[in-house]
Amino acid sequence: MQLAFAEQAAEYVNALHIDDISSSAADQAEVCFKDWLGVAWAGSKTPTGQVVRNWLAAGDYHGCATVLGYPIQVNEMEAALANGVFGHVLDYDDIYPWGPGHPSSTVMPAVLALGEKLGISGKAALEAIIAGFQVQYAVGEAIMPEHYQTGWHNTATLGHIGAAAAAAKVMNLAKDEIRHAIGIAATSAGGLQSVFGSMAKSYNAGKAAMDGVLAAITASHGYDSSLHVFEGHGGFWRVFASKYDEKKAVQALEKGYVVERVRFKYYPSCYSTHGIIECMKGIREQTGPEFAPRDVKKITCYVHPRCIDIAAIPEPKTGLEGKFSVQFCGAYTLMKGDIILDDFSDESVGDPTCRYLMSITGLVVDPGFTEERKAAAVVEMKDATKFIKEINLVEMTQDVVKTNQNVETKFHDLMKDHTGTVALIKKGMRNIADIRSVTNSLRIRKQDAS
Known part of the structure; x- marks a missing residue:
């Protein structure tokens, strides 16, 4: 009897290990992180970023997760929401053209927020990134393009699931806990294309990152979800698309690393x-x-x-x-x-x-x-x-060397006021012992906050 998709996805996430990942996939995940970090840093300085900072300043927030461009730390969910907004508001983030969608804008904030709390290594972060991307777009393979054509913002809907898978990997959850995290995220999913051109579009990405983190945390405490959250009459696939093929989702888990097919934007627009x-x-x-x-x-x-x-x-x-x-x-x-x-x-x-x-x-x-x-x-x-x-x-954009060079130039331009972070990232994620060295380099002093 075939396992439910949530079980198969959980097995994939649980088994994924950096030593078994191709060097090309790991290299591309590093480029994705670099691209997202530069874009999110720039996004934190936008009018939308200022609204988020004003909201944080008005509350009594405490925690151990960094909000880019903000002097204090908040909890993991709040950081994932804020940094998710920052990474998507410029529409300069990476793209999976065959989705379509923006995988980094939901997965990276979840990995960074929880990774900072737990002090994970750069290698562990890469594992989580690749796991999140793979599960996110495996789910999408079953329902695209109908899902997008219906009017759903799939960066948000699928991003919930990718963020949860990545967050569960960061937390090193057991296989059943990973399954429950993915299911909790699936029932939380949403996001409309009708908000494109407004601040709410980037909120979709931030909310997906936040909900993914929350799903993993709640699952770690014993909160469960249904086994067949994707299949069946009231399952994710049937609800979110007029037609679907669940076999494509299963096949996509093992079809090669999705991260290798991610492309990077030359322009900050749709x-x-x-x-x-x-x-x-x-x-x-x-x-x-x-x-x-x-x-x-x-x-x-x-x-x-x-x-x-x-x-x-x-x-x-x-x-x-x-x-x-x-x-x-x-x-x-x-x-x-x-x-x-x-x-x-x-x-x-x-x-x-x-x-x-x-x-x-x-x-x-x-x-x-x-x-x-x-x-x-x-x-x-x-x-x-x-x-x-x-x-x-x-x-x-299939010229990988050219596009990666573009990311390098783009990153240096967007991060020109943070040379310490640039130097740190240049060493490579696989050489970073604790992801907090990255977030520490990005946390601004209170007197420098605008």
């Missing part, structure tokens, strides 16, 4: 906008330095249907909304030749020239784009000149 950003950069290379945005007559962007569903806010009013507007991302990149972190501001989305370019931008769903990350753009000038560019983003 991944569905990146293809058009690349197209516009390519077109600007064709136009040359004399390009005049007001001489553009018409812009046509050919995109996959998913871009229309989640990243096509026609007239964004805020920088956060701009991250989910392919019209803004394309127009601004065409206007400036590039788009960087500071460009996603309320001022930028209101720029008159950019608004003009957005107003003449049309979106077309191309039925020939079977791979969701393809995109194409045509820019027609008033003198009838046309510029055309097509891109396949997945192919572009």
